C-alpha cells in the first residue's frame with residue numbers, strides 16, 4: 001500500500017498548486033474543462049507560492065500585484081471552514097480513517113506540479129531530492145495535516161519521478177516566457193484564457209526552412225508576442 005492510499009490528502013488542501021499554460025491548455029482543449037471552473041489567480045507578493053519556479057503575472061485591475069495561476073480551491077465538506085483543491089474527492093470518515101480518504105478525480109491527468117510532489121530536482125536537474133515536510137501544511141487545523149511519516153526514495157518510482165520533474169520545470173520555464181509577453185502590456189484577467197489558448201494552440205510550426213530569421217529562436221519573446 002502506498003503512503004497516500006489511506007490519507008485524507010492534506011497536501012491537496014494545504015497548498016496553492018501552480019499550473020502552467022500547458023496544464024491549462026490540456027484541461028480546456030482536451031478535457032473540455034472550463035477555465036473558470038478550475039483556475040484562479042493567487043496573490044503572491046512574497047513569492048511564497050511561485051518559489052522562483054512559477055511565473056508572476058500582472059493584470060490590468062491590480063497592476064502592482066504579482067499573481068500565480070493556480071488550481072482553484074473550494075470549501076471542504078468533510079472539514080467545514082477549510083478549503084481543498086476543487087479536484088479532490090472526499091470520502092467519508094470511518095473507523096480506520098477518522099479523517100476520511102482523499103482521492104484526486106483527475107489523477108491520470110493531474111498537473112505536473114502534483115505528479116512530482118514531494119520531490120524537487122537537484123541543481124543539475126539529474127537527480128530528485130525529497131522535501132522534508134512539516135506535520136501540518138497551514139494553521140494546525142486537522143484538515144491540513146500532511147503525510148503520516150516522511151517520504152523515502154522507495155515511495156516513488158525513480159524514472160517517472162525525474163521525468164515528471166523535468167517536464168514540470170520545462171513547462172514552467174516556457175510559461176515564464178509567456179509571462180514576459182503578457183506582462184509587457186497586462187490585460188484583464190478575463191482575457192487570460194484566450195491569450196493562453198492562442199499561444200499554446202500555435203506551439204507547433206510547419207518547420208519550413210527560411211521562415212525564421214537567422215539567429216532567431218522560434219520560442220523567443222518576440223516570436224511569442226507575434227503568436228499572441
Ligand code: SF4
Nearest residue numbers: 012085087088104114
Ligand atoms: S489536482 Fe489532484 S493531486 Fe493535484 S492538488 Fe488537486 S486533487 Fe491533489
Ligand code: SF4
Nearest residue numbers: 004007009011146147
Ligand atoms: S499529505 Fe502526504 S501522504 Fe497524504 S496524500 Fe498528500 S503526499 Fe500523500
